[in-house]
Amino acid sequence: MLSFSNPNCAPICKTQSLHRSRSFNPSPFPKPTNSNNLKPQIFRLICAVGELGQMQEVEDARPKFKWVEINLDEMNEAQRNHISRLPKKLTNRCRALMKQLICFTPEKVSMSVLLSAWVRSMKPARADWLVVLKELDNMNHPLRFEVAEFALLEESFEPNIRDYSKIIHGYAKQSRLQDAENALQAMKHRGFECDQVTLTALIHMYSKAGNFNLAKDTFEEMKLLGLPLDNRAYGSMVMAYIRAGMLKEGETLLREMESQQVYAKSEVYKAMLRAYSMSGDSLGAQRTFDAIQIAGIIPDVKICAVLINAYVTAGQSQEACVVFENMRKAGILPNDKCVGLMLDVYQKDNKLKEVMDFLMGLERDGIMIGKEASEKLARWFKELGVVEEVERVLRDYSSMELLQIGDSF
Template sequence: MVKSVNEGEKVEYIKEVKEEKTRYRWLKIGSNISEEQKQTISQIPPKMENRCQALLKQIICFSPENGSISLMMAAWVKSMNPQRADWLSVLKELERLNHPLYFEVVEHALTEESFEANVRDYTKMIHGYAKQNKLQKAENTLLAMKNRGFICDQVTLTTLVHMYSKAGNLKLAEESFEEMKLLGTPLDRRSYGSMVMAYIRAGMLDHGESLLREMETREIYAGREVYKALLRAYSMISDSRGAQRVFNAIQLAGIIPDVKVCGLLINAYVMAGQTHEAVIAFDNLRKADLEPNDKCVALVLAAYEKENKLNNALDFLIKLEKDGVMIGREASELLVRWFRKLGVVEEVELVLRDYASSA
């Protein structure tokens, strides 16, 4: 009997110890907090519900010595009985503050019944992890979402395409895109655009361009950044035909090319050794009432330098000067290098002056 009593006391003692370990010691926010914490707390909106302010202050002043984030959140739920609106209020403020514990709080919120988690909540979490290049955490969140019985919708799958594209995993990006098509919902520009970017990152420019044409047949046009990315990719590999096709597609989509877009087309022709076409592209830029930047001027000069056409380059510069266009640092440095090769650095000023007077 004595032994039974002792064992009973031991079990009760172990139970008390476990309960003590699972308790969270709620902090008393006073003068003992740091100046940084005081500053952050001062940013909490005064009109926020008191129960939400209380949790925010605990998160801001959180210390692992008092327990875990999960224990803290569980204690808040038990004592405050929050509703979804309270959760969203806290999370919105943590996101605004860019607080380092934001993701941990969201992870716990997703498991709480009072949060009433939905597909969009999980999608936002996946997108947040993807932005931070935390692919494994994003996939863990996706798995947790599926385990709870939620089905991926178009927004979630678009997020996955973008995530896998950014991570360089074309296979998973394509699988997510095909799964999106099977939903039967018409794809929007963002869904298409994410897949086009995946092909661009994978160096499969023809696939990306083909997808853009598919979009055009459905009268869906990608954003400027997608067209620009494809144009840049063609430009960098000296594919002037591809660059011109994309440039035409940009205008077909109703997007007005800016100086940077025109510069990418000029660069494509310069790298392809097509000086005449590069100059035409530059002239078209001027005809569109766009002010050429230093990069565009330098590109035309580089094209003339490749063909050793000094006179053409000087005529080009004089014409720009007459139109009030001043050359910048990049174009100037290119000229200096070119003239140094020719051994006429000191004579440059005289030559330009002669050209100016004859013009």
């Protein structure tokens, strides 16, 4: 893994706070602070940052900085590689901060001190912040959220609701529930109302975390606000029902979607089908399988295998065989899972002759059984004590096949 830290490249601060109108909390969600503890300080920042450079010690009520050229020899190889990949069109002020962030080490200075120094020295506009945040996101940089949090409180960033929704969505993707909720509260505190994008991200986050009640409350809030519900919002709520084991309710919501010509992604239908299959609810599995086709999703061998499993688990051998045959008629080649499930059907009914015909039919069609099916077959034959008999039948069958091939010439 590439490292982003180098003690020779990061700012060093002798003090823990700066005298400003607000606390330098790295989070955009302010915590109570004692303003009496914030006094003018003497501090030194040493930083190598390209065109801006090294800060010198100045004693004053408000610190002043002077930047000098960076010494590339003080960087490690990973840092040099990251800096070399920065876009050529990057402005000097943005490049300077990117170099700082690439070389940042939290043991030497807080992120708020670094960013505050950049703001005072470079007077960035919103466009500069956006460029920096985009580069950090492209690099998947571990500091991207911290920089975004700081930016949300800066006047020069001119934050709007989409900036908040982006960071909420980013936290949601990483399942950082508390951070996402803090960002939501900060957004409301700034006077921004929740919109479709923000609430959809929250539903997805709560659903993924298995917090059904919060997902449902947020979903209902979207309805009350009259916000449009797209397949992502619906799909996330359906997944919340599935994870909560409320399959009928989830299926009802799928039908509500379909009535509005809104269809969930294939992953949602597959999750519903799998849940019904694992519980042995063949009727629910068949309804979901039918819904999959109505949604315009072409069933593949994996979907068929899940449906077969539903009938096998429910003890409905004949229906499982019908699904298998329909799959073959549709031109879908069975995988090892499908073959193994059919072996379960034959074994349960103790149909040795039928399974031999089944296996020979597969071989005629050039379908070779895999590891899972082979192991099941071996265990079954061993239990029956008919291994030698089966081998003899297979040899005779192979001889007949060779004789037929010879006669064809």
